[in-house]
Each structure stands twice: as C-alpha cells, then as structure tokens.
Amino acid sequence: MKIKFTIIGCLSFLMVGFSHAQANWNWPEDAQMEAKAREYNAAYTDYRKSGEFLKAREGLHWLLTNVPDLNESLYINGVDIYAKASDMVDDEDQAREFQDSVITLYNVRNEKYDNEARWIENKAYYAYRFFKGDKDRVGDAVELFDRVVEIHGKITTPQLVAAYFDAIYRHFAYNQAYTPEEALTKYEELMAMLEDAEEEGKDVATPKATLEQLLVAMDIIDCDFINNSLGPRLEKDPESMKLAKQIFEYSVQHKCTNTPAFLSALEVIDNADPTFTTSQVRGLRYMQNSEYDKAGELFEKALTLAETDEQKAEIHWDMAKVHANLNRKGQARSSALKAAEFNKEEFEKRAHGFVAGMYMSSSSDCRGGQSRVKDYSIYIAAYNAYAKAGDSDGMREAKSRFPSKEELFTEGYQVGDEINTGCWIGQTVTLATRD
Known part of the structure; x- marks a missing residue:
C-alpha cells in the first residue's frame, strides 16, 4: 500500500503536569548526600530554565539514579528535558535514546505515584510524536491512545484525536493492523468524540478535516465495501439512523447509489425522517428496478413534501413515467402535462414530446x-x-x-x-x- 501521509500540524495545547513546586521532598538523611542532591537539583533546574537541556540531563540523571524518590518533579521536569534534548541532537540513535527515556520516566512515575490519569494523554502525545514514522513502534502510540480512552472515556484535546487517527492510519498502512471494518469503526468513534467536543463549543474543524482526509487515504471505502460490509450491519440493526446516514453519504460520495445497501439505508432514513429528496430518490431507485407500483407510492409521498413548483414538476414528471410503464397512458399524459404547468420552461416541450410518443405507440x-x-x-x-x-x-x-x-x-x-x-x-x- 502506498502511504499517503496527512501532515498533522503542531499540536498546540497545554501539556499539563509540568510543575516546579512539588510538596513532599524526600532529601537523603546523609548530610553529604543531601548536599549533593540539592546541588544537582539546583543545577539541572537552572540549566532547564535557560534552555540548556543537554546539560540539564546530567544532573537529572544523577538524581534519578541516586535519589529516585526525591520528588515527583524529577519525572515531570525530566520528560520536558529529555523530549527537548532529543530535538537538539543530530545522532538518530541518541535522539531515540532520549525519546525512550521520556516513555520510561512516565512508566516509573506511574509505579511510584500511581496517578496515570493525570498525564496519560501527554504520554500518548509523546509516543505519537516520537514513533509515528516507525513501523515497529507506531502501534505503541496507538495503544497509549487506547489507554487514554480506557481511563477517561475520550480524548479531551481535539488535536490529539487527529493524532490518534493518524497513528491508526499509519499502523494500518505499515502493518495491516486493522481490517477495513475495524478502521472504519475507529474513525466513527473518534469522529463522535469530535462532535461531542463541538457541542461543548470547541473548534474541531481542522481535526475533523484531518480524519476525513485520512479515511480517504486509507482507500478502504468503495461500492463493494459499502454493500458487503456496511449493508449487512444495517440488516442486523435496521433502525440505526447513524449507520443508514453513513451508508447514504458514502454511497453518494463514491457513486454507489445502485447497491442494495444504498436502497436499504434510504428506506431507513425516509421512513424515520422523510424529505422530498429522500422520497424522490427512493422512488427513482424502485423505478430503476422496475418496481413501478412502489415507485408510484414514493412519488406520491414526495409530492406531499414538495415545497416549490420546480419540485412538484419533477414529481409529476416522474409519475408520468411510472404510469407509462404500467400502461396507464391517460394518467401518464395528465402527469406529464401537469409537470409542464408547474415548470413550463423545463417541461413543456418535453411533456408534449412524451405525449406524442405515447400516441405514436398506441x-x-x-x-x-x-x-x-x-x-x-x-x-x-x-x-x-x-x-x-x-x-x-x-x-x-x-x-x-x-x-x-x-x-x-x-x-x-x-x-x-x-x-x-x-x-x-x-x-x-x-x-x-x-x-
């Protein structure tokens, strides 16, 4: 599969948990060790504040090795230091070593402080940032996003929803980690999160667009997929308006309106919330299938929902063809001429030509x-x-x-x-x- 990567822009959101002031400092009882710990703590924090992250790493490493229970700030600040240090080195192996240290710090922090819910989303972000281009490790990022949802029930930051699905896309492309149905289910779940966030007043336009672009890039939706995968799902859950609308939208988008799945979806939508368009299109589908009586019923329904003369003209024209196919020529003529009454410019000549043809064939x-x-x-x-x-x-x-x-x-x-x-x-x- 040729991977068409969508570029996820900079994720501009506040990373929670970076705090300097932490309670419960556990200084060593030995005076010399305490003095050394205080010295290294002051040194690494000063280097960090001045942006010298490679130098900050040295003091931090000593503290993590010798006084790992000193304070939770070691792990909070350590993530920041190692992440930024990885951006400062040209050697890929060293950069990857620093990135691995970020993940390790989160793991140790969880063992010591058992507060995963506070920072799991940040950890998932870093895993995505570090491993999204790594075939062997992109799955780790997906698993961490899964863990976020397991803990919180959702991804709270809309931009991260896009990152989550990008990781899924890459895992799918690199490793065939999902079936098309599973990938689509993930898409639906994440799009639902964005819709919930939108209802809360958050701007989700960009992440929504990203999800849609990635789904297209996956190249999993075609007429066979709609009919053979989504169609059976609708048969099992024939009252699912959400699934019906999805099938309808995909069918129109991919020009698959001749499938049984499209007609089934249209029936669900039209029965639950009929509009002029749904009833007319449904009638046209029945007419294509030579089910003229059913088509006529739907056109009559559409006529009651028509709001403009143009719509009424269209339906009378459709009815004319239904009557003609059922050999009800008098009614066919009446409907055709009625269409001309409602929209003379569009249908007058067509209607008289239609009537003339019926005369000739009689x-x-x-x-x-x-x-x-x-x-x-x-x-x-x-x-x-x-x-x-x-x-x-x-x-x-x-x-x-x-x-x-x-x-x-x-x-x-x-x-x-x-x-x-x-x-x-x-x-x-x-x-x-x-x-």
Whole structure:
C-alpha cells in the first residue's frame, strides 16, 4: 500500500503536569548526600530554565539514579528535558535514546505515584510524536491512545484525536493492523468524540478535516465495501439512523447509489425522517428496478413534501413515467402535462414530446378496424403534439402515417373535417393527408 501521509500540524495545547513546586521532598538523611542532591537539583533546574537541556540531563540523571524518590518533579521536569534534548541532537540513535527515556520516566512515575490519569494523554502525545514514522513502534502510540480512552472515556484535546487517527492510519498502512471494518469503526468513534467536543463549543474543524482526509487515504471505502460490509450491519440493526446516514453519504460520495445497501439505508432514513429528496430518490431507485407500483407510492409521498413548483414538476414528471410503464397512458399524459404547468420552461416541450410518443405507440391499442381514417387519426394527434414540442423529425414521422386522400374519399371525409380519435387519446383533430 502506498502511504499517503496527512501532515498533522503542531499540536498546540497545554501539556499539563509540568510543575516546579512539588510538596513532599524526600532529601537523603546523609548530610553529604543531601548536599549533593540539592546541588544537582539546583543545577539541572537552572540549566532547564535557560534552555540548556543537554546539560540539564546530567544532573537529572544523577538524581534519578541516586535519589529516585526525591520528588515527583524529577519525572515531570525530566520528560520536558529529555523530549527537548532529543530535538537538539543530530545522532538518530541518541535522539531515540532520549525519546525512550521520556516513555520510561512516565512508566516509573506511574509505579511510584500511581496517578496515570493525570498525564496519560501527554504520554500518548509523546509516543505519537516520537514513533509515528516507525513501523515497529507506531502501534505503541496507538495503544497509549487506547489507554487514554480506557481511563477517561475520550480524548479531551481535539488535536490529539487527529493524532490518534493518524497513528491508526499509519499502523494500518505499515502493518495491516486493522481490517477495513475495524478502521472504519475507529474513525466513527473518534469522529463522535469530535462532535461531542463541538457541542461543548470547541473548534474541531481542522481535526475533523484531518480524519476525513485520512479515511480517504486509507482507500478502504468503495461500492463493494459499502454493500458487503456496511449493508449487512444495517440488516442486523435496521433502525440505526447513524449507520443508514453513513451508508447514504458514502454511497453518494463514491457513486454507489445502485447497491442494495444504498436502497436499504434510504428506506431507513425516509421512513424515520422523510424529505422530498429522500422520497424522490427512493422512488427513482424502485423505478430503476422496475418496481413501478412502489415507485408510484414514493412519488406520491414526495409530492406531499414538495415545497416549490420546480419540485412538484419533477414529481409529476416522474409519475408520468411510472404510469407509462404500467400502461396507464391517460394518467401518464395528465402527469406529464401537469409537470409542464408547474415548470413550463423545463417541461413543456418535453411533456408534449412524451405525449406524442405515447400516441405514436398506441396503434395496436386504438385500432378499431372499422375505419382506417379514424385509426390513423391518432397520428394527426401525435403530429400536433410534436408540433408543440418543436420536434420537426417527430412531425415528419407522424405525417407519414396520416390517412391518404383516397382513404378519406372512400370513407366520405374531406381534408379539414374534424374527427375524434376515440380510444384513451380522445382528441378531436382536423383531418389531413400524408400525400
């Protein structure tokens, strides 16, 4: 898998726990050791304050080795010193040694003071920062973020939510550590955390965008995944609006609207919270599947939800096609012309062309067999409809099927006489001939 890393910017948040003043100092009982401990403590803190972290490390190391129970500040300040020292050296092995020391300090601090909840999020941050590019250790960062959630139930800093999912993405890319379903579940969980944070008034726009970019980079969502993985989940939990909306959004995004999973999701959404769009799209899907009766029911529902003339026109046009497919030609004509009433510019010519086509195809339905003039009069009706549609080709085709002069004469008619087509067409037309 080609890894398309999303750059996680600087995580600008306050790292809690860096404190200078700590109670409960445990100075050695031996006077000489106490004096030495005080000397090293003063020295390393002075170096730290002046930004000389490599020098600060020397005194800190002596204190951690010889008086490890002196004060919790050794571990708090030690994390800061070793982390910053790792940024100051060019040797990768030495930098990694300092980074490992940061993690070790947290581990020892937990053994001695048992207050993991206070700093576990910071530890996860450092693990991500240090190991995100390391195939063998990026999983350690993921596990620490998992531990944060285990302790607190969430990640409290939105930027760290993005870091968490970036670590998951890298672990997935490097080590195939998750199935696509597991990776998507992680995405959903973390996105839910961000949504909760947003409700609390926090700005989560950037981490949300990062999660979405990483999910796309994982390249796990396609039509097969939606239909074969998410679809069965919806079958097991058919009332899950959240899952239904997710399937709907992914299907639209990835152009997978012809899958059974999309239709199932659409049904859940439309039944629970119908809108004009959901009912119309659902009807269109049924029509694509040649389930015209069901489509008609949904279009009728959509019509009650339509708010504009344009929407009403669309639904009447959809209904026209449903009626036509069910051989309800009279109703199809009425619906098509109704669409034109609501949106003349969009549907008037289309509606008349649609009606003309139905007239042209009604020869066998409307042939009485007693009068050729009457039987052929439906083509005059079609011609008139094509004229309203502005379809000159259709007009020529219809005129080629007009009755002939001889047929009019034989039956006692003249050009200009009026006749009703009868049948479902029921149009009174002025007779004309094809020759």
